[in-house]
Amino acid sequence: MKETVNSAVRNFYIPYETDLNSSQLEAVIHTEGPLLVIAGAGSGKTRTLTYRVARLVEEGISPRSILLLTFTRKAAQEMLRRAAGLLDNRCENISGGTFHSFANNILRKYSRRIGLGSGFNIIDRYDSEALIGLLRKEMLKTHLQSSFPRNHTLATIFSKAVNKVLTIEDVVYNDYPHFADYLDTIISINKAYKIRKTEHYYLDYDDLLLCFKALMEEHPDLRQRISSSYEHIMVDEYQDTNQMQADILTLLASANKNIMVVGDDSQSIYAFRGANFINIMRFPELFPGARTITLEENYRSDQPILDLTNIIIERASEKYSKTLFTRRKGGMKPLLVCTSGENSQSKFIIEKIHELNQCGIPLNEIAVLFRAGYHSFDLEIELTRSNIPFKKVGGFKFVESAHIKDILAHLKVLVNSRDRLSWQRILLLLDRIGQQTANKIFDAISNENSGCKGLLTAKIKKQVSESLSGLKDLFGKIDSEVMSVYEMGGIVVDYYLPLLREQFDDHPKRAKDLEHLLSIMERYDSLKEFLTDMTLEPPNTSIDDSLSDNSGGDDRLVLSTIHSAKGLEWHTVFVIWALDGRFPSSHSINNPEELEEELRLMYVAATRARKSLYFTYPKDVYDRSTGMVLKRPSRFLDSINNGILGKHSFGSFSQFY
DNA sequence: CCAGTATCCCTTTTT
């Protein structure tokens, strides 16, 4: 390992000195000891990581002992692919993925050591809420008081406690003081939730991290083995990690201190998930002797865009100070456009897209970004009408729609027959079976103790038994030992189609989604793996997208939530609904911390643009929650002088306003 | 105990 110190005298295949600027180069060749890279938007963060991966491999580090933790698996794959392009395909063997998927892999490997038996199911947020709801009903018996927190809120509280490494009590007192009276009940539901998860072999997202941490803490031999097997650790998007993840990193890096984290405190946008950009500020304390390198040269945006984004982020109160600069002078001034209504906002976008297209800008170089998934509904209708192909990223996911979850439930019980939530889902689809009957059937199946084949032999009342005959046939047909994932999926879909037609009036559309799901299944050899991926890394595209998948090819306009646009860039970016009360949402206006996160979100959106940037806001929108008419543009863009941000209006305005 | 109807809630963002 000492030889790396003298790397300057070694010959490398990749011309690092010419390909990288001086800060990037410094980050790439600093391979020993902790390193913090503060990377401004568009400053070549991915480039730096990619070159560093290649550099480590060139230095002779075994790819398997390099760990690259990223925000999505796609990001990791993309980086490794690019590194392989620079060097060779050794780079593909690097261990990479999200914290959650990495934890999942380790836990599968050592599950027996922590009493998890041979397997576990990962439940998503919806399942976890459903389970909490079940327990709440069982425990409270009496009817829900309207002021008692909803399932969703309970799940949020539980999750925050885990991710911020706090007690339930802390979270309730800090963030939900109005529920303080219910504290005891909340705590006991949390306890019951934990117990129930163990009984059913469920791990929720947070448990993956929690168990992983426990595994490392409680088993020094495993900690030693795991941490010493990763000589180098790299973490991308560090500003979006939380306390729990920081703890895990400390454990992972306990054997070798070669840990590099990259992030931008100004782009921290996941506080709602427990992320805390303070993490990145504290890295030097956590790893004494850490080197800090700042990347400030922006390669993405033209000067006028950068002028604006620098002003936006200046309003943030706490940050590592850095000022981005570019050598790309000239270019178009960003524009703030007031439109007469939501629909004229959509019309404006469409008009501009036609213009851009005529100038030779391909559709896939244009993106429309928004705060929340539903903000694009009207635009989606207008785009379809104008025959402009698009793909939507973020918001509602394909796997979250009822019909997909139905299919997955049938497959989940094959893997884990104790999966009560899935059984419920399956059984409630059937006629004459409600909550109670479903519970009885579930108990009967569990008593058989013969996996999901227990359904075939379980003692169930005659009348009910008739409703079950179709389902029995189904499980009689499936043999998970010999069938392929695709085959099993096909059988389930055949069984399900009649139920689909009965249940949904838009069944033709949904049936196409099922075909899409089957085509995904074709790529998998193991059912377990398929189900894990559907929970841990589900396709991030919306339902509609699965239909338009084939039309328009790759040249499609991108509609995306700002969260899902992280790390990406386009020639032209439109940020719609830049209306005060929507962005920032009226929800966050009274909370300085939340408001600041909205500001960073606006910053992330604006810094996605290379050449042109538009903000649009419809005027005079009625806001239900506050009963106010929203008239002003986002406060993050208000009172910025015309020299930096141009102003326009579009559409027909009533003269009375 | 199921299934249909009334009512109330909230209404980001994602692993």
Added chain:
DNA sequence: GGGATACTGG
């Protein structure tokens, strides 16, 4: 403007 929950009739 929708989804989940509560209530009620059968």
